[in-house]
Amino acid sequence: MTDQPPSLPDGCLLGRIWRPDAKGPSVVTLRGDRLIDITSAAAPLVRDICEMDDPAAYVRSAEGEDLGEAAAILSADPEDPATPHLLAPCDLQAIKACGVTFxxxxxxxxxxxxxxxxxxxxxxxxxxxxxxxxxxxxxxxxxxxxxxxxxxxxxxxxxxxxxxxxxxGPDAEVFTKAPVLSSVGSGARVGLHPISKWNNPEPEVVLTVASSGRIVGATLGNDVNLRDVEGRSALLLGKAKDNNASCAIGPMIRLFDEGFSLDDVRTAELTLTVHGPEGYVLNGTSRMSEISRDPADLVAQTLGRHHQYPDGIMLFLGTLFAPTDDRDVPGEGFTHKIGDVVTISAPGLGALRNRVDLATDCPEWTFGLRALMGNLAARGLL
Structure with missing residues (x-):
């Protein structure tokens, strides 16, 4: 779907792929240049691993099936159900997002x-x-x-x-970005509601948080935004943010360990590039060092005694990036065109790459919670 496969960082990685032979998703990690399926009855879900005392230690030691070279799966068409391909790296976690954090x-x-x-x-x-x-x-x-x-x-x-x-002010804006299991992964198309004429990507760090509130890892996200819709009224936030294929997360979760921690997130610098079909190029950055609220505070404002998430959360931390350079009409700034390729990258987290289309033209979301539970049960994993 995109011109290049997503790049993966070093470190302890946790993700998901679609397995045609199982007609469902599997939990994977990267060992060398090989993808290893570590799905088991003890931990059939990414959620299960993130709830462990030491997710990184489990992932490193878990037995699994060698699925082959990672590059082949990462470059596969995510819209072909007959081919193993990358999915968003989360499953049962609620998808939450923080707004206006910079x-x-x-x-x-x-x-x-x-x-x-x-x-x-x-x-x-x-x-x-x-x-x-x-x-x-x-x-x-x-x-x-x-x-x-x-x-x-x-x-x-x-x-x-x-x-x-x-x-x-003292209180953060926290909203639900997307339903559970609806996020797309790197390589998939991301969707714009067809009513929007002014929109943009939002490159963000996404924290992986266990139900206890413990932050266990991080990845990248594109909080696709409809500026004209939200600009008409903040009460239209749901319409501006939550549409078919409007949430991209990936490529994989980098779990916290001795080599990567929340302090690395606090100093991360995200790079965004948009390549347009007409040859247009937009470059931008989002420096986490300039965030107005600490990531740990954002987690505490989202999850705690006031609100529980039994399966944990994926928390978008917001972005510094807000494009103002004119693309076509002087004074009207940037907006997407169909066919834009958006790449969000950061040292230590890899690269998330997606092509822009209308939400109504992206593949419909059909594999929900009932389908996942039925699939895992049929495979003897529940």
Whole structure:
């Protein structure tokens, strides 16, 4: 589906592939250049491994079946059910996402709202915001005195927005990005709702969190966003975020161990590249060091005594990236075109690569929880 297979990092990796012979998914890890199926009755799901005391130790020692060279499976067409191919690396985890976690990107959310989803109005509003607050958002921490001063400056300019509260106030915005099992993996198409005319990719780190709240690993995600839909009303967030194939996660989860930890996530730098069918190229970055809320705090605000997730969560941490460069029409900034190839990469996490299409043209999501449970039971794994 994409021009290149996804790249995998070094480290202890956990993922999922589709196995045609089993007519369902299997849990895999990478050993050398080989993919190993470690699915077992003791741990038939990624969720089960993530609930263990030491997921990385289990994955390293688990017996399994050698499926062959990883490159062949990683480059396979994810829309061909007759061919083994990569899936999103999560299964029963709830897919949650944090919004407006970078104060700099918060400004773009304010602009979306003030422009009422009209990209032609955004440039003028962007200039007003820049005049009001300058560079005061760099390194700001949500809930701090400095954050309160920025909020006051924006309100004084008539630019009040609910995004100010979640962007620099004490409470994070956390929403459900996608239903369980609906995420697509690297190599698959990602979908835009056909009503949208102003949209963009959102490159993010995605934490893998056990039901206890313990963070056990991380991977990459594309929180595909419809800027015009959300800009018309924040109450349309569900329509802007949750559509067929609108959530990409992968390529695999890198489990925390002695060589990779949450501190590596805190300093990660994500690179995004969009290659358009007309030859257009967009490059961007998202530096986790500039996040306004610590990842551990975002987990604590999502999962705890106030809200339990028995199968754990995959938590998108938000993005610094908000494209403003014009693609076609001066003053209207960036929007996707059908056929764009989006690559999100970071040292230590590999690369997630997907091609953009309409959600109505992407393969329908049909393999849900009932299908998964039935498949595992038929294979003697439940």
């Amino acid at each position: 104060a700099s990107s918060m400004v773009e959310r304010v602009i979306e709202e003030q422009a009422a989803g009209d990209p032609a109005r955004a440039e003028d509003i962007r200039a007003r915001v820049g005049t009001a607050i300058g560079k005061s958002l760099r390194d700001i921490r949500a809930g701090s005195e400095e954050a309160a001063q920025v909020k006051s400056a924006l309100i004084a300019e008539g630019l009040w927005s609910q995004y100010l509260e979640v962007g620099i």
